Amino acid sequence: MHWDSILAAVLSLAVVIGLLIFFLKPHWTLKIIVWLLRHTVVNLRVIGGANIPESGPVLIVSNHVSLIDLLLIQSISPRPVRFMIQQEVLEFVPTRFIFWYLGVIKVPNLRRPKAMQRFFERSRAELRKGGVLCLFPEGGISGNGGLMRFKSGVAPLLPAGVQVSVIPVRIGMLWGRLFTIFRGKLKYQKPRTLPVQFNLNIGDPVSPELSAFQLRQRISELGAEAEMGPQPNEVPIHTAFALRAKRHPFAVTYYDADGARVTNFEMLVRAAILSKKIRALDIGESGYVGVLMPNCTVLASLMLGVMYSDRTPAVINFSAGADVALEAARRAGISVILTSRKFLAKLGWEAAPEMVFLEDVAKSVTKREKKRAALRILLLPRRMLVRRLAPLSGFNVQRQAVLLFSSGSTGRPKAVMLTHRNINCDLWAFWRVIVWSKADRIVGNLPLFHAYGFTVEFAFPAMSGTPTVYVVNPLDSAGVVKAIEEFNITILTATPTFLQNYIRKAKPEQLRPLRLVITGAEKLRPELAAKFRALTGLEIIEGYGCTELSPIVTINLCNSIFQLGRHADHPGSIGTPLPGIHVRVVDPDTGFELGPDQPGRMQVKSGIVMKGYLNDPEQTRNVLRDGYYDTGDIARIDQDGYVYITGRASRFSKIGGEMVPHELVEQAIAKIRGREEREVAVTGRGDAKRGERLVVFYTPDDLDPAAIVEALRGEKMPNLWIPKAEDFVKIDHLPLLGSGKLDLKKLRQLADGL
Template sequence: MDLQIPEEINLFDEMVKQAKAYPKKVILEDPMNKYTYRKFLISVNVMAKKIEESLKNEKRVGLYLPNVTAQVVVLFSLFKNEQEPCILNFTMGAQNIIDCIETASVETVITSREFIKQADLGYVLEEMEKQVRIVYLEDMAAGISARHKLAGLLEARVAGLKKREPGQVILFTSGTESKPKGVILTHRNIYANIKQIFAHIELSPEDRIFNPLPLFHSFGMTIGSVLPFIGNIKSYLYPSPLRYKEIPKAIYKDKSTLFVGTNTFFENYAKFATRKQFQSLRIVVAGAEKLKKDVRETFQDKFGITILEGYGATETSPVISINTPKAYKEGSVGKLLPLMEAKIAKVEGVQEGGNLLLKGPNVMKGYLIHGRGFIPCGEWYNTGDIAQIDNEGFIHIIARLKRFAKIAGEMISLNKVEELALDCFGESSFYAVSIPDNRKGEQIVMFTTKNKISARDLKKFIKSQKLSMLYNPARIEHIDEIPLLGSGKPNYWRLEKLAKGE
């Protein structure tokens, strides 16, 4: 494929090109605000000047903001100033936030008083204030003068004359097992991923993205907040993916055509949405966790929608592969994006597939490690996922390498255990973890939100499938609600703690 990615990219400059071509097009919206390209460019010019006055020459700037238009204005303002946004995950605990700040050597964090109040994050802010200076959007907005506005307007007229230095963004891993790692994505990484997506799946300027995923989620950043300005596709930002009743109403009102989410989120939207509310949707993509069979079937039967499963990682900006309406295989995560290469490395004890290794222009620059600094990415990025690639090029994710239990010397996929429970009971609300076991090395504990589940029925089912009894959980425990990470994935680390009685 003849897809060329320039070596030097600044995403502000790329946004300006589109703003010059389509000044009156509404490109970004949330429940409170609406921006045309021209209004957005002027707002970015004004905010960039205010940030410059407040932060002087600080290279890295923390962002602690919700998924609303103001956050995207600040993001592109930092791009314009050739500063590096460090996007903090507001669902992390206070200690993890402090670890992120230390890892990236951040001195100032931009946030909002209204957001802190609404999200009840005052206790986190108190800890942050011990480490960094806090700058509030409300204070910057109050300090915007007629001079700032006039300068922003004049700059919009001559925008594009100055070429900016290539930039980068820092996102953070969830830090459930150790201190969070900073993932350094260059503007070129993000731009390349957007161009790869356009070359892989058919999108048009008439499409409308509905994005409830926050900026700290790499899909929310690249697809929901940057792609609109590079690809001239309007995005509607919704502040929380957890408002299961309201989101279908908002999709209907916006007439959105593209919707991205996780299996867990889609399972909950399906409980409240009507076919009419989802009638405008053309492309619905699931990522971040495996799409369960019952959720896929519910969307097909109730809404007439085929969910296209995709696959990505923060380290790859994030999209790696995706099914498309023209190239679709159930149970797979689609084919690799253009310009990417993959290979499978054998893993001892794992019978099916192997460790998936990747390279391409969308693969990160490297990690920031707490106490160690920058560690560049090698030639191949190790996903830590066990996968197979079939003879047609479709990728099948079997499990995370960490999602295996070693029982009596055998590697048992915890994803497979969950799938067996789904097949046995007809529902997907089962979550398996492994914990140490003195006799067999490890044991499997299954959590479920379903009442009256028979462990005996599951044992009989596993036997009927002629599978090893090592797939049978040591115990099944009821839980009222499955803990989630901010990305929408199940928080298996918390479940492990519960399984150990901690």
């Protein structure tokens, strides 16, 4: 009885202490809750924790991605944090008690000047007392995980004569957000994995005079810096597939559109056998193995086999033609190219000394080798299996994943070195924003020599297990449409040129499985977007990327993931940077960062930035500076963070001292014509009087140059932007690359030959 009394007294005391802590020390309660979360469902990674001052007034400025952000922010401060929350958010019924309990400061509507003045006075008073405040300048929780527009700077909040430390914080997530608010309702977003991965990157103090746009840019940059290096539990592409194949041996990740299917176990056995055969080849000192194959399951197993052999696949761009493709491969030091006689015959190429044919490799595989590979995969534990298959590359994400050759639209193709970290960073960002589910399926229509094809249609399936259906020829519009219908494809990626051909062949019911369609590589024409919307009810989502950036940089997502694919914001924009990717625009002459809506050179900072150009240190230095990649594109960023491409720096003509953008002239002519397909291409050539003059190449017979010139004048375009009627040149077809982009080099050659 004595011990029962003592136990009861202890429990009563614990309850009293708990209640006192709960009511008198809310920030202690938050720390306890965060501790429990971090040991159950949340994995929190903090970078720069020492940047939070232990004394003196502090104003934390952070992005807002979930309802538990307040807990995360409080966990990094040794002192209580007072949060400033928008009135609209405070009125959300399910969370009213939480906000009352935390003693948040209400941010009133801007249309109530007296209430706003009281808010400023209260905030300044808290800072004069040496308190810690936290502001979410977006005014609410991000609807798609990216940064929204910052509504204001912080200068009005700061008391005069008081030194306040303004600390930027970026909250990032790898997989899911648990809870968010959409249209006044609490929404649960199921996390992809548990624990949910959060990271907080705490920056150095910034000037309180920074504008809202500059603050947003700084927090965006913190996001990129947080994901530059390897992330928790990150593994290379081929390792991710091996680990998944061991867990799900009978699942199918890669299909052929003709109906052939290969289970994960079979794919892993194939790749393991190929890796041994590749190790036996003399590939020289380069470490690269050329791969020359169309999209198919054999190509997928070949790519994995090269990676398991601790070599790097170099994917040959066969659309460039034999001479260009083989010359680029030899320049990269590639002494072995794996291909097939059947495919070579379809290309019409002659066999080259570097070529090793898969038909011969297949004949050399014995039954004993197949049995040994299968038994090893069945019996060895997952991580031990990876160490046996790829001892050098199996757990090193900094190793090179692939060598891709740039499109060469403006000159000789460059060999781009991309690491597993580059590819992972990009595909994880993509994975986060597309609201992925296990029901998703992708059509593998873009060749793997195309960076988008490699990342989204090979690496992403290897990592996520998303079934992917390979179509051998991206120009086979009927085949792509048939694959969408038969395999219930939900995600389609294509260039506008390819997509135009697909919808010509498709009936509305054949495209019904689609939920998300993303285009890139060239400008999306409004006429094409309108036709696709009428056919399917879906919005084409425009994106931007390049080989050197792994390749996806931005996607024009709507403000909420719950409307993804059916609504796009800011028409004409390429969207906002994906999470963990920072974009800035700088003055072409001075290199200084520009403000909102000021056009300049577009630069990108992130873990997606390539390792460099192979054997070309000078060109690498030209484009990689201070952690940024210079894209060569002229762009502007609006106040909301949406990026608009004005044109390539190489797609301008300097006429009479003024820079004239070729793409805007093309768009103006397309608008006049009202056609969906690309009919004209603008370039420049030398002119003795004005430095350069515009040349317009066109294909339709019914295009009247004089009428177009008159219509351009009617649109009140600047005179220097209007080409002369005699500079319109009729040609049979516009020069295009295999990716569907204009061949700018060929275009310029045609103009110079006039």
